[in-house]
Amino acid sequence: MVPLLVPLLLAATPPAPATPAPPRLDDAVPDTFSGVERVVAVGDVHGDVDALKEVLRLAGLLDDKGHWSGGKAHLVQTGDIPDRGEKTREAFELLMRLEGEAQAAGGRVHALLGNHEVMNMLGDLRYVSPGELASFADQATGPETSGSPRGFDGHRAAYGPTGRYGQWLRRHPAVVRIDDTLFVHGGVSPEVPAKTLAELNRWVRQDLFPGNPPGGAANPQGPLWFRGYALGEEQGAGLALDEVLKRFGAKRMVMGHTTDRDGKVRTRFGGKAVFIDTGLSTGYGRHLAALELRGGKVTALYREGRVELVTPVPPPLPIAPKQTVPRGQVSP
Structure with missing residues (x-):
């Protein structure tokens, strides 16, 4: 009887999960989302996972046990997770899980490519601390x-095309449009x-896959x-922004990368440009801030409270028809 049990046990063993194929340049990368009720955007992290967790709790996206609590909201992290801090891997792992x-839960997390992700993938380690x-x-x-x-050697392997973080990052876009x-x-x-956006993201990503002509990831104007x-x-700059927004069917652009040292979210061009790199990491002052887009309102979230930046503009009132004043009378 014993020999008969072995094949039965082997047959009952579930197959090992298939290893996902390495990402390719021509893989579809989702870049457009509509009908999103609430979007929260967070700027540069630079290796400070504790500050990232704190700002996500501030925005109501992370519960006390470190799990997603944002429901159908979309979180956008605008890149620069690594460098300058020592907990880059923990920040990657948090976002990968979230x-x-x-x-x-019906929501999404969009971890966009930043210049520091690309620098690490391409072997530029000038901002990587020893720790x-x-x-x-x-x-x-x-x-x-x-x-x-x-x-x-572990860093090079991890960021490589088949490495744990290299594979994950190469599946991500540089630009998304949400509503x-x-x-x-x-x-x-x-x-x-x-x-x-598909052409734009492919142009950026082609630098990350060997054998392609130079693309937009390392381009200083990328x-x-x-x-x-x-x-x-x-x-x-305002005219250039208007041209780009029209080309890609948007009314505003939200950006990180350029740190505002006062720790506040900043707008320009009547709210069509919003800058959210407030210096989140401890190395930049630990200025916790996030951006919320909801119901047409653009709001900065701080520990001290909410600050509305841009509100919906009500439609203009109808103009009453011009009255003809008979000759010889004075209009009131």
Whole structure:
């Protein structure tokens, strides 16, 4: 009887889950979402997972046990999770988990590519602290290279095309549109060679897959680096922004990347540009802030309370027909 049990037990064992195929440049990357009741956007994290958790709780997206509590809301993190702090991996792991929890609740988490994600994927480690680098040591696929800093080989493997974080990041866009708002790390210049978000995101992502011509991820005028709307002069930058918004069917653009040292969310061009890098991480002052878009209102969320930045403009009142005044009389 015993030999008969072995095949039965083997047949009852569920198959191992299939390993997901590595991402490809031509994979579809969702970039447009509509009918979203509430959107919360958070700027640059720079390795400070504790500040990220705190601001997500402030926005009502994270419960006391660290799980998604935002229901059908969409969270947009506008890039620059790594560098300058030592808990980058914890921040990645938090957002990776929240992606699934939010989607199960009917919401979404959009972790956009920033210039620091790309720098790490392309081997530019100038802003990686020794402690952050060492935290990747367990990701190495073999013995550490002699003479290399601790964690160097694990970091390279983890951010590579088949690494844990490299695969995850390469499945993400640089720009998304949610209802009437574009979200991006730096800013979308009118010079980008794209007429659609799909073309724009492909142009950025082609730098992250070997064998492609230079794209927009490392381009200084690409959407991960451009600062024209944050720092440009009012008239020229305003006209450029209007052109881009029209091209991509949006009414405003929300950006990180350029830190406002006073720790406040800032707007320009009548609210058509919103800047949300307030210096969230401890290295920048731990200025906790998030942006909320809901019901046409644009609101900054701080520990001290809510500050409404842009409110819906009511439609103009109808103009009464002009009355003809008979000659010789004076109009009232």
